[in-house]
Amino acid sequence: MIIAADNLTTSRPSVRRAVENRDEAFIAALCQKAAAAGAHWLDVNPGYLAPAKRAEVWRFLIETAEKACSLRLILDPPEPETLAVALAFCSRPPVLNMATAQAERLDPVVALAAAHDLPMIAATIDRAVPLGADERLALAAHILGRAQAGGVDPEKLYLDPMVMPLALQDGQTHAKAVLETLRALPYLAAPAPRGFIALSNLTTKSAGADTRFAGGPFLAAAFGAGLHAVMLDALDPALMAMARLCQVFDGQRVFAAAECRPPA
Numbered sequence: 001m002i003i004a005a006d007n008l009t010t011s012r013p014s015v016r017r018a019v020e021n022r023d024e025a026f027i028a029a030l031c032q033k034a035a036a037a038g039a040h041w042l043d044v045n046p047g048y049l050a051p052a053k054r055a056e057v058w059r060f061l062i063e064t065a066e067k068a069c070s071l072r073l074i075l076d077p078p079e080p081e082t083l084a085v086a087l088a089f090c091s092r093p094p095v096l097n098m099a100t101a102q103a104e105r106l107d108p109v110v111a112l113a114a115a116h117d118l119p120m121i122a123a124t125i126d127r128a129v130p131l132g133a134d135e136r137l138a139l140a141a142h143i144l145g146r147a148q149a150g151g152v153d154p155e156k157l158y159l160d161p162m163v164m165p166l167a168l169q170d171g172q173t174h175a176k177a178v179l180e181t182l183r184a185l186p187y188l189a190a191p192a193p194r195g196f197i198a199l200s201n202l203t204t205k206s207a208g209a210d211t212r213f214a215g216g217p218f219l220a221a222a223f224g225a226g227l228h229a230v231m232l233d234a235l236d237p238a239l240m241a242m243a244r245l246c247q248v249f250d251g252q253r254v255f256a257a258a259e260c261r262p263p264a
Contacts, residue, residue, distance in 0.1 A: 001223060001227060001228065001229065001230065001243065001246050001247055001250060001252065002040045002041060002228065002229035002230070003038060003039045003040050003041070003229075003230060003232065003234065003240075003243050004039065004040065004041035004042065004043055004074060004229060004230065004231040004232070005034035005037070005039035005041070005042050005043065005071070005231075005232070005233075005234035005235075006043045006045075006198065006200055006231045006232060006233060006234075007030055007033075007034050007042075007043075007233060007234055007235055008027070008030060008031065008034075008042055008043060008044050008045065008061070008065065009043065009045040009046075009047070009076075010045065010046050010047040011045070011047065014026070015027075015030070016047075018030075019046055019057060019060070019061070022060055024060075024064050027060075027061065027064045027065065027068070028064055028065075028067065028068035029068075031064070031065045031068040031069040031071065032068055032069055033234075033235060034069070034071065034234045034235065035069040035070065035071050037234040037235060037240055038234065038240055038243070038244065039071055039234040040071065040072065041071055041072045041073070041074050041095060041229070041231075042065060042069070042071040042072070042073055042074065043073075043074040043076050043097070043231055044061050044062065044065060044073050044074060044075060044076055044086075045076040045077070046058065046061060046077070047078065048078050048079075049082075054077075054082055054085055055085055058077075058082070058085055058086040058089055059089045062086065062089040062090055063089060066090070066091055066092060072092070072093070072094065072095060073090065073092070073094040073095070074094065074095040074096075074097050074121070074231075075087065075090075075094050075095070075096055075097060076097040076098055077098060078098065079098075080098055080099065080104075080105050080108045080109050081108065083096055083098070083108070083109060083112055084108075084112060087112065087116070093116070093117075093118055094118065095118065095119045095120065095121060095158075096109050096112055096113050096118055096119070096120040096121070097120070097121040098121075099120055099121065099122035099123070099143070100122065100123050100124075100125045100126065101122070101123075101124065101125060101126045101139040101142050101143050102126055102127070103146075106122060106143060106146055106147075107146065107150070109122070110146060110147050110150035110151075110152055111150060113147075113150075113152050113156070114150050114151035114152050117153075117156075118156070119156040119157075119158060120147070120152060120156065120157060120158065121158040121159075121160055121196055122143045122147070122157065122158070122159060122160065123159075123160040123161075123162050124136040124137075124139040124140050124143065124159060124160065124161050124162055124181070125139065125162055126139060129162045129164060129174070130162075130177075131170060131173055131174065131177065132173075132177050133161075133176075133177040133178075133180035133181045133184065136161045136162070136177060136178075136181040137181055137184055137185075137188075140159045140161070140181065140185065140188060140193070141188055143157070143159065144157060144159070144188055144189060144193055147193075148189075153191075154189050154191050154192060154193045155191045155192075155193070155194065157193040157194065158193065158194045158195070158196035158228070158229055159185060159193045159194065159195060159196060160196045160197060160198065161177070161178045161181035161182060161195070161197070162174075162178070162201075163175070163178050163197050163198055163199065163201040163202050163218075164178075164201060164202070165201060165202065165203070165204050165211070166202050166203065166211045166214050166218075167208055167209035167211050175202070175218065178197065178222070179221055179222060179225045180225075181195075182195040182197075182222060182225035182226050182227055183225045183226055185226065186226060194228035194229060195222075195225070195226055195227045195228050195229070196227075196228065196229045196230070196231070197222055197227060197230055197231070198230075198231045198232075199215055199218065199219055199222075199230050199231065199232040199239070200215075200231070200232060200233060202214060202215060202218055203215045215232070215236075215238075215239055216238055216239055216241075216242040216262070219232070219239065219242050219243065219246065220242060220245075220246060223246040223249075223250075230243065237262065237263045238262045238263060241259070241260050241261060241262040241263075242262070244259050244260045245260045248260060
């Protein structure tokens with residue numbers, strides 16, 4: 001299971017201030033902490049930027065992150081047209097994020113991924129997040145078809161069935177549907193696309209309740225459902241302990257109690 005750190009995002013006030021101030025030392029230290037915690041990938045998300053600032057901010061973040069650590073970067077802009085701008089500053093192959101089932105958000109990412117032979121992440125969402133697994137799978141099949149037609153290797157396509165906050169009225173229904181979707185992805189094609197989730201969406205405080213206790217158990221359930229990659233807070237010791245245990249059960253690492261025991 002691949003662990004992607006979601007710590008380099010301007011939705012975190014400390015990161016937003018560091019980006020605004022071009023605080024290279026802070027960004028570099030954050031990247032190094034994520035790497036030391038055991039992450040493999042690092043999501044880079046500076047949020048919405050004025051067009052005149054996009055190139056400058058992306059260059060700062062990518063060059064700082066690549067210098068500070070060896071993690072593979074996920075380019076995660078809110079608008080897909082910015083991917084080409086960010087990609088130009090990468091000296092190492094990144095992962096492309098922010099595709100959905102909408103043609104205007106899918107086709108440009110497919111074209112870039114195919115042209116540069118890069119992995120891409122696509123969320124099973126059209127105009128809204130579907131409630132059930134069947135709707136998610138239909139969108140997954142649509143995305144897969146367009147990606148294959150555009151030249152993307154299915155094994156480099158990560159499908160995100162859209163984890164939603166558990167505290168929402170339909171949060172439990174969404175959680176069940178995500179797990180059902182992950183179980184079904186291997187049946188879409190051979191070779192199959194990969195399952196990916198953004199775990200922090202499950203426990204976001206914006207939903208009005210503290211559900212952080214649910215993150216680890218849901219990660220274990222998703223892993224059991226066939227999850228291949230998870231984006232999470234790599235600086236959360238309890239989550240990382242659960243992630244390491246999942247890797248132990250999958251044969252990716254040798255069991256060591258000290259590494260897998262959650263904090264007291």
